[in-house]
Amino acid sequence: MSPFQGIEQYEARTEDYQLLPFRFILLDHDRYVLTNLAGEYLIAARKTVLDLLQHRLSRTDPAYCDLRARHFLMDRSSSIAPTLLSLKVRTRYHRLAEFTGLHLFVVTLRCEHACPYCQVSRQSEDTLRYDMSTETASAALDLVFRSPSTSIKIEIQGGEPLLNFGLIQLIVREAEARNERFGKKLAFVIATNLALINEEILTFCRDHSIVISTSLDGPKDLHNASRPRPGGDSYERTIAGIRLARQFLGSDQVSALMTTTEASLSRVRGIIDEYVAQGFSGIFLRPLSPYGFAIKTRSYRAYDTERWLDFYKQGVDYIVELNRQGLDFAEYYASTILKKMLTSEDPGYVDLMSPAGIGIGAVVYNYDGSVYASDESRMLAEMGKEQFKLGHVLMHRYEEIFSSPNLLDPLEESFAYSAPMCHDCAFEPYCGADPVFHYALYGDYLGRKPESAFCQRNMETFRYLIQKMESDLFVKQLFTKWANR
Amino acid sequence: MLKLHGQLPIVNASRGAPYLVTVTTHDQLPPDQKRTRALLMKPRFDPTGFKTILVKKNESPRERTEGDVFELSADYEYLDEGDILRLDPVAGSMRCLYRRNSIHNTILLTEQCNHYCLMCSQPPKDVDDSWLMDEAMELIGLIPPETEALGFSGGEPTLRGDRFIQLLQLTKDRLPRTAIDVLSNGRAFKDLTFAAKCAGVKHPDLLIGIPIYSDDPVRHDYVVQSRGAFDETIEGILNLKAVNQRVEIRVVIHRQTVDRLVQTCEFLARNLLFVDHVALMGLEITGFTRPNLDLLWVDPYDYRDVLSESVKLLNAYGMTASIYNHQLCTLNSDVRGNYRKSISDWKNEYLDVCAPCTKRDECGGFFSSSKLYKHSAHIKAFP
Numbered sequence: 001m002s003p004f005q006g007i008e009q010y011e012a013r014t015e016d017y018q019l020l021p022f023r024f025i026l027l028d029h030d031r032y033v034l035t036n037l038a039g040e041y042l043i044a045a046r047k048t049v050l051d052l053l054q055h056r057l058s059r060t061d062p063a064y065c066d067l068r069a070r071h072f073l074m075d076r077s078s079s080i081a082p083t084l085l086s087l088k089v090r091t092r093y094h095r096l097a098e099f100t101g102l103h104l105f106v107v108t109l110r111c112e113h114a115c116p117y118c119q120v121s122r123q124s125e126d127t128l129r130y131d132m133s134t135e136t137a138s139a140a141l142d143l144v145f146r147s148p149s150t151s152i153k154i155e156i157q158g159g160e161p162l163l164n165f166g167l168i169q170l171i172v173r174e175a176e177a178r179n180e181r182f183g184k185k186l187a188f189v190i191a192t193n194l195a196l197i198n199e200e201i202l203t204f205c206r207d208h209s210i211v212i213s214t215s216l217d218g219p220k221d222l223h224n225a226s227r228p229r230p231g232g233d234s235y236e237r238t239i240a241g242i243r244l245a246r247q248f249l250g251s252d253q254v255s256a257l258m259t260t261t262e263a264s265l266s267r268v269r270g271i272i273d274e275y276v277a278q279g280f281s282g283i284f285l286r287p288l289s290p291y292g293f294a295i296k297t298r299s300y301r302a303y304d305t306e307r308w309l310d311f312y313k314q315g316v317d318y319i320v321e322l323n324r325q326g327l328d329f330a331e332y333y334a335s336t337i338l339k340k341m342l343t344s345e346d347p348g349y350v351d352l353m354s355p356a357g358i359g360i361g362a363v364v365y366n367y368d369g370s371v372y373a374s375d376e377s378r379m380l381a382e383m384g385k386e387q388f389k390l391g392h393v394l395m396h397r398y399e400e401i402f403s404s405p406n407l408l409d410p411l412e413e414s415f416a417y418s419a420p421m422c423h424d425c426a427f428e429p430y431c432g433a434d435p436v437f438h439y440a441l442y443g444d445y446l447g448r449k450p451e452s453a454f455c456q457r458n459m460e461t462f463r464y465l466i467q468k469m470e471s472d473l474f475v476k477q478l479f480t481k482w483a484n485r
Numbered sequence: 486m487l488k489l490h491g492q493l494p495i496v497n498a499s500r501g502a503p504y505l506v507t508v509t510t511h512d513q514l515p516p517d518q519k520r521t522r523a524l525l526m527k528p529r530f531d532p533t534g535f536k537t538i539l540v541k542k543n544e545s546p547r548e549r550t551e552g553d554v555f556e557l558s559a560d561y562e563y564l565d566e567g568d569i570l571r572l573d574p575v576a577g578s579m580r581c582l583y584r585r586n587s588i589h590n591t592i593l594l595t596e597q598c599n600h601y602c603l604m605c606s607q608p609p610k611d612v613d614d615s616w617l618m619d620e621a622m623e624l625i626g627l628i629p630p631e632t633e634a635l636g637f638s639g640g641e642p643t644l645r646g647d648r649f650i651q652l653l654q655l656t657k658d659r660l661p662r663t664a665i666d667v668l669s670n671g672r673a674f675k676d677l678t679f680a681a682k683c684a685g686v687k688h689p690d691l692l693i694g695i696p697i698y699s700d701d702p703v704r705h706d707y708v709v710q711s712r713g714a715f716d717e718t719i720e721g722i723l724n725l726k727a728v729n730q731r732v733e734i735r736v737v738i739h740r741q742t743v744d745r746l747v748q749t750c751e752f753l754a755r756n757l758l759f760v761d762h763v764a765l766m767g768l769e770i771t772g773f774t775r776p777n778l779d780l781l782w783v784d785p786y787d788y789r790d791v792l793s794e795s796v797k798l799l800n801a802y803g804m805t806a807s808i809y810n811h812q813l814c815t816l817n818s819d820v821r822g823n824y825r826k827s828i829s830d831w832k833n834e835y836l837d838v839c840a841p842c843t844k845r846d847e848c849g850g851f852f853s854s855s856k857l858y859k860h861s862a863h864i865k866a867f868p
Contacts, residue, residue, distance in 0.1 A: 007707040069700040078702035
């Protein structure tokens with residue numbers, strides 16, 4: 001007789017099993033997406049889900065093994081699942097303990113562009129009124145270094161921040177000097193339209209390892225139409241600026257963001273082609289945010305979520321095909337979501353965080369010393385809604401600012417895991433709370449999810465990404481790479 | 486295949502206990518050294534004062550010496566300066582424990598094991614072999630510190646408990662620059678105190694290789710023939726990583742594991758992303774694999790796409806992954822970056838069909854046992 005036993009000898013001795021916490025949602029006509037506590041997903045047929053829930057799924061069902069191995073069910077053959085699940089959940093949330101890592105400095109509201117979708121800028125020449133003062137910058141740096149985060153990123157914003165380059169230099173030098181004592185991982189970004197870039201500025205950037213983030217909306221006509229400036233040469237200046245900045249800093253030190261407008265919607269391929277032509281390794285196909293002039297000028301409502309989704313899917317489809325032909329090019333919104341789907345790491349993207357990323361992921365020091373819970377919060381404030389103003393750098397202490405009810409209330413009330421409908425949603429691990437968006441459009445931190453454009457857009461994006469990778473191994477492998485970028 | 490152990494005809498031997506001795510090819514040594522050396526005899530050498538003299542057939546030294554004299558057959562022509570042997574002067578048995586010119590020296594710490602793997606290459610024996618640990622301790626003292634790498638294997642080395650930790654400590658003290666690979670099933674490390682003791686040695690280059698054969702606990706338990714093994718092994722790995730000990734996951738690919746190989750790699754990426762290395766390994770046709778061959782055999786050529794998918798997945802997650810024990814002509818070209826020549830030199834061979842192959846130097850070839858018993862039906866020379 002063989003001394004070896006068959007596999008059935010290692011199964012549990014009883015047929016019963018226990019369900020671990022998971023949620024499910026319809027993917028298409030007959031299939032469901034199941035997500036476990038750590039955000040891992042499985043696709044299952046309706047019958048499998050029903051059998052599973054009624055505790056009558058047979059061990060011989062091919063889905064049984066997968067459900068057990070991915071911690072959706074547990075039987076008496078193994079009890080390690082809770083240990084691994086909790087480890088993954090802890091990993092997902094480990095960023096919370098770090099607290100605020102991204103600190104945005106609005107060094108001026110002045111800008112020489114006049115973009116209709118812009119949320120904040122001013123054309124005023126009155127420097128005193130719209131520039132940050134050195135006193136304000138210094139007090140803001142006090143707050144920056146109160147953050148327990150082991151890595152600090154300071155993002156210089158505007159307006160067009162290069163209009164106040166003197167203050168940028170001061171902030172960078174001062175932050176570096178202070179960090180000698182703290183030893184944190186310190187990084188700088190300047191978000192600029194590059195129209196005013198020059199060798200002197202770039203030399204400073206190079207010497208202080210500052211990276212550049214710029215705006216590129218697409219091909220020349222589209223870009224110049226949505227980003228008017230005196231001379232109508234925004235595109236030419238941006239492209240020249242990108243080239244010059246890459247020469248000084250290295251090509252991976254310059255990134256670009258595009259803003260979607262009504263005019264973009266029919267031109268996703270052209271926009272992507274422009275990014276490819278300019279040598280970028282990816283693009284962020286962004287939805288337009290509902291703040292500032294965007295709402296005032298009605299450009300936000302000029303197209304609805306459905307149209308944006310069409311635009312987005314066409315774009316990702318096209319990018320996938322480019323990759324199939326051998327080009328290495330990513331879509332960053334998908335990458336962010338895929339990181340949440342395929343890894344236990346949180347990408348730290350403020351709009352898709354729960355608890356929300358406001359204040360505890362990123363914080364904004366406005367030109368006038370006001371502290372806002374996010375970039376969108378200060379845009380909302382420009383519309384007269386001060387709901388997310390946390391205090392003032394010269395008037396409030398760190399403790400007052402970060403325990404302000406204007407921060408704690410929305411964090412608590414919007415937390416998706418306990419929000420109505422979100423709590424039951426299988427996509428909750430991939431989604432975010434975004435109280436600022438909901439407050440801006442619906443007047444409270446939660447909104448009603450069936451009416452929420454945020455909910456509609458993201459749910460559809462999640463379904464689309466899952467369907468796409470589940471039906472094509474090449475896409476699954478590509479998406480796995482994006483998730484781990 | 487090199488013959489690492491066997492019987493040596495005794496020409497003349499004391500009746501003493503077995504001992505370890507270092508091979509030398511120089512007869513002019515200080516008396517102290519001679520007393521701990523085995524001289525590889527050559528004409529006109531003076532064997533006086535050596536602990537042991539190893540002679541070729543019909544080449545016995547003319548003068549009588551104090552030392553033990555054994556006859557070496559052609560099988561042992563590989564023996565060279567610095568190699569270390571265990572000799573039993575009563576039984577006439579010899580085991581080559583260390584070859585100085587090899588990076589594949591593995592020290593057997595015990596033949597006992599709490600697993601009974603379907604494909605075990607070193608079938609466990611339930612006998613008291615604690616002397617192996619004593620021998621290993623002595624051996625570590627003899628091995629030169631410039632040795633690049635050493636393996637500790639079993640059986641299950643951690644069954645020796647604190648003696649195993651002592652061995653690691655001794656190895657760190659004596660051989661601080663030698664990379665140590667331990668093959669363990671990891672279960673003992675479910676005791677966090679034991680894991681902490683292991684990491685507490687602070688060995689500069691210690692890697693614990695631990696097998697996970699499936700993402701499905703039942704299948705893993707089945708392959709290792711031990712109920713509850715999966716849970717304890719996972720706990721052990723988590724503990725080792727919690728105390729910052731380097732860990733390698735080893736997956737042997739055969740018919741009982743290949744169907745869930747992609748899922749297993751996905752499991753590693755999702756649950757054990759922090760391990761230091763993943764080895765996807767071909768089957769060695771020795772030990773229990775031979776009686777279980779029908780249960781285990783799958784032609785690597787037939788799973789080449791599954792292997793590609795698995796490796797791509799691990800690569801995408803940024804895990805360091807290697808393919809061991811395979812032949813290049815059975816794999817897709819997209820996994821070349823992960824391919825390693827891994828088969829230990831003493832049991833590594835090629836087929837006749839490999840003779841004209843242009844990639845032979847890059848290829849790991851075969852286990853001697855594969856050549857003898859079973860190999861892929863798709864071996865062909867690259868033009």
